[in-house]
Amino acid sequence: xxxxxxxxxxxLKEKGLKMTRQRLVVLEVLAENPEQHLTAEEIYDRxxxxxxxxxxxxxxxxxxxxxxLELIDRIxxxxxFVRYEIGDMGGKHHHxxxxxxxxxxxxxxxxFQEDMLEAxxxxxxxxxxxxxxxxxxxxxxxxxxxxxxxxxxxxxxxx
Amino acid sequence: xxxxxxxxxxxLKEKGLKMTRQRLVVLEVLAENPEQHLTAEEIYDRxxxxxxxxxxxxxxxxxxxxxxLELIDRIxxxxxFVRYEIGDMGGKHHHxxxxxxxxxxxxxxxxFQEDMLEAxxxxxxxxxxxxxxxxxxxxxxxxxxxxxxxxxxxxxxxx
DNA sequence: GTCCATGCAAATGATTTGCAGTATC
DNA sequence: GATACTGCAAATCATTTGCATGGAC
Numbered sequence: 001x002x003x004x005x006x007x008x009x010x011x012l013k014e015k016g017l018k019m020t021r022q023r024l025v026v027l028e029v030l031a032e033n034p035e036q037h038l039t040a041e042e043i044y045d046r047x048x049x050x051x052x053x054x055x056x057x058x059x060x061x062x063x064x065x066x067x068x069l070e071l072i073d074r075i076x077x078x079x080x081f082v083r084y085e086i087g088d089m090g091g092k093h094h095h096x097x098x099x100x101x102x103x104x105x106x107x108x109x110x111x112f113q114e115d116m117l118e119a120x121x122x123x124x125x126x127x128x129x130x131x132x133x134x135x136x137x138x139x140x141x142x143x144x145x146x147x148x149x150x151x152x153x154x155x156x157x158x159x
Numbered sequence: 160x161x162x163x164x165x166x167x168x169x170x171l172k173e174k175g176l177k178m179t180r181q182r183l184v185v186l187e188v189l190a191e192n193p194e195q196h197l198t199a200e201e202i203y204d205r206x207x208x209x210x211x212x213x214x215x216x217x218x219x220x221x222x223x224x225x226x227x228l229e230l231i232d233r234i235x236x237x238x239x240f241v242r243y244e245i246g247d248m249g250g251k252h253h254h255x256x257x258x259x260x261x262x263x264x265x266x267x268x269x270x271f272q273e274d275m276l277e278a279x280x281x282x283x284x285x286x287x288x289x290x291x292x293x294x295x296x297x298x299x300x301x302x303x304x305x306x307x308x309x310x311x312x313x314x315x316x317x318x
Numbered sequence: 319g320t321c322c323a324t325g326c327a328a329a330t331g332a333t334t335t336g337c338a339g340t341a342t343c
Numbered sequence: 344g345a346t347a348c349t350g351c352a353a354a355t356c357a358t359t360t361g362c363a364t365g366g367a368c
Binding site for chain 1: 233235237260262263269271275276278279280282283286287288289290291292293294295296297298299300301302303306307
């Protein structure tokens with residue numbers, strides 16, 4: 001994914017903010033690594049090589065800013081780090097995101113698209129009067145690779 | 160909800176652990192406050208009145224232990240605290256839990272039961288080969304009270 | 319030139335850990 | 344009586360913040 005410098009600059013200007021090299025670079029790292037769920041420190045590490053004089057605090061501040069601008073999303077995998085990923089950008093409907101599959105064996109995190117939740121949301125609306133505007137769904141289990149490995153191992157044990 | 164001292168003791172013994180007043184009290188606080196999503200510090204505060212000489216570190220250690228024993232669940236509302244609530248105990252099917260409605264206006268957190276996710280899980284299994292064993296679902300939006308207040312306010316503005 | 323933004327280092331705050339004393343089995 | 348558990352205080356570690364300098368407009 002490519003960051004459009006000019007529209008980013010414009011977006012910042014609307015809020016009285018300035019476009020800086022650091023802000024652009026952080027956004028670019030996230031845009032170039034979709035589905036990677038990077039921590040602030042990981043973003044920092046990827047930037048440091050080309051920009052040795054950037055500070056970790058700036059990454060933290062920038063990531064907050066990008067969240068407020070709704071350019072990126074936050075993911076919490078309960079491992080002590082907050083992670084970030086580039087948002088839908090295209091923005092089909094009202095930002096519906098945060099669908100993650102987390103493998104309990106290899107730790108791999110993948111995303112999935114699913115509209116089945118809309119039925120759930122309208123059910124909640126009718127039954128409880130709760131109007132859903134966003135959701136975060138994490139499914140824990142075993143990814144294809146790990147569950148196939150498991151299966152193979154079980155077969156070998158039977159022999 | 161009431162804690163069964165003896166079966167708790169037995170459960171601990173199976174793992175070579177001892178039953179202590181502190182462990183019992185922490186479990187009781189959580190059992191007596193279902194749907195309350197207490198932080199470690201909040202649990203500590205509720206215990207301190209009757210047991211002034213308990214330590215916060217013990218609450219943290221106990222809560223970890225109860226998680227491992229699958230007697231309680233962990234909830235993360237991204238507000239900087241990890242929260243805990245008593246588990247299903249009854250345990251209908253394979254521990255399926257963590258369904259929360261989080262109101263963006265008043266911050267109220269409520270839980271809901273919903274089996275509609277099973278359709279989603281089998282969809283994921285077929286499409287991606289990912290075998291789901293547990294899930295955590297957070298729906299963000301506006302609770303009945305807040306969305307009614309909102310509606311009323313909008314009507315008044317029109318007058 | 320005016321502010322906003324940055325880098326650095328120090329501060330924060332939830333959670334963890336080491337250790338000597340204490341309670342459970 | 345052995346061993347696990349607790350309380351306390353110190354340590355940890357991700358994230359935030361104060362402040363003087365630097366950069367965008």
